[in-house]
Amino acid sequence: MTVIAPASAPSASFRPKKRLGFNTRVSFNDEAGPAHGLREGIELFKAAERLGYQSGWAYQRHFDHYLSSPLPFFAAAGQHTSHIVLGSAVIPMRYQDPILLAEAAGTTDLLIGGRLELAISTGSNAAFDAVFGTVETDARTEAKRRQARFLSAVAGEVLHTVAEPGQGAAEGSQLRVTPHSPTLRSRIRQGSASLGSAIQAAELGIGLIAGTVQHDHAEGESFGSYQARCIEAFRANWRKQWTSEPPPVAVAASLLVGTTPELREKYAAYDLERRTQGIAASRPKGALEPSSRTNQPPGSQISPVFHGTPDQVIEAVLSDPGLAAADEIVLFLPPAFGLAENIKLLTDLAGTISPSLGWSPDW
Numbered sequence: 337m338t339v340i341a342p343a344s345a346p347s348a349s350f351r352p353k354k355r356l357g358f359n360t361r362v363s364f365n366d367e368a369g370p371a372h373g374l375r376e377g378i379e380l381f382k383a384a385e386r387l388g389y390q391s392g393w394a395y396q397r398h399f400d401h402y403l404s405s406p407l408p409f410f411a412a413a414g415q416h417t418s419h420i421v422l423g424s425a426v427i428p429m430r431y432q433d434p435i436l437l438a439e440a441a442g443t444t445d446l447l448i449g450g451r452l453e454l455a456i457s458t459g460s461n462a463a464f465d466a467v468f469g470t471v472e473t474d475a476r477t478e479a480k481r482r483q484a485r486f487l488s489a490v491a492g493e494v495l496h497t498v499a500e501p502g503q504g505a506a507e508g509s510q511l512r513v514t515p516h517s518p519t520l521r522s523r524i525r526q527g528s529a530s531l532g533s534a535i536q537a538a539e540l541g542i543g544l545i546a547g548t549v550q551h552d553h554a555e556g557e558s559f560g561s562y563q564a565r566c567i568e569a570f571r572a573n574w575r576k577q578w579t580s581e582p583p584p585v586a587v588a589a590s591l592l593v594g595t596t597p598e599l600r601e602k603y604a605a606y607d608l609e610r611r612t613q614g615i616a617a618s619r620p621k622g623a624l625e626p627s628s629r630t631n632q633p634p635g636s637q638i639s640p641v642f643h644g645t646p647d648q649v650i651e652a653v654l655s656d657p658g659l660a661a662a663d664e665i666v667l668f669l670p671p672a673f674g675l676a677e678n679i680k681l682l683t684d685l686a687g688t689i690s691p692s693l694g695w696s697p698d699w
């Protein structure tokens with residue numbers, strides 16, 4: 337998606353961006369191997385922190401050429417950075433053990449000085465039941481059950497009181513997750529793809545991050561318009577439920593600033609690939625072939641790619657309702673891009689369009 341009109345001032349509804357971040361798959365290919373990809377992932381977080389980005393996010397994907405276990409990665413990346421927030425976007429709860437996840441999250445957060453943010457999701461995807469095992473209920477119901485258990489565990493609530501001998505502790509002992517990070521519960525977000533999940537986040541008292549795929553939109557409704565509607569519903573329900581102002585909302589977006597003709601051509605090619613192949617676009621060498629190469633799953637839509645000259649990208653961002661409504665933009669980096677390409681992308685964006693977003697780098 338390229339907007340050709342000249343850049344304009346932000347509308348009255350455009351919120352200045354309190355934070356600017358990025359989202360990476362931490363991918364690897366068959367040639368260099370996974371260790372090389374993980375090390376390059378850490379280098380990307382280090383470079384982003386030097387550029388002033390306030391947050392860096394990594395996606396979890398099982399059984400493929402991407403990061404499958406983000407928390408050990410964040411624990412490692414945190415030792416090479418000092419202040420950038422490290423976040424998961426997203427961890428699907430269907431296949432997580434909620435107590436083990438809470439233990440790992442608490443440990444990681446303490447190791448990196450309270451810089452962890454976890455985005456979790458409760459979608460209906462159950463693609464790996466053959467590996468993780470089936471459940472008696474549907475995938476979404478099970479994911480919500482595990483999410484509720486995880487939120488209780490990470491909050492430090494009592495999970496069990498020992499009532500008889502042989503339960504690993506003395507009778508009367510109250511079992512909680514340890515080590516416990518007292519403030520981590522306030523840094524949990526819902527990864528949202530629909531109005532229902534945005535409202536659910538508000539009801540649970542957790543933050544919101546809107547992703548690059550959405551469903552349940554009205555017929556003909558644009559991606560940005562539906563995103564803005566979901567954000568407003570989250571904020572309205574939060575105020576009603578908690579009688580306080582909601583936490584900042586983040587949205588993931590593909591913003592590719594082409595500072596040279598060669599880069600603009602490259603980014604346009606990625607846009608075409610994403611519009612024709614959808615979530616199957618930009619895959620590292622050796623990655624699994626998706627079960628379907630259609631543009632997107634039935635009943636869903638995928639976010640646009642905003643690319644072109646700096647002025648064109650600025651115009652696109654300022655006129656998009658979803659990006660206007662957000663407090664934070666998380667830049668979705670093409671999975672097959674290498675380290676140098678991603679650093680160039682982050683550098684160009686920080687140096688060209690960031691003032692128009694109302695963003696100040698964190699130095």
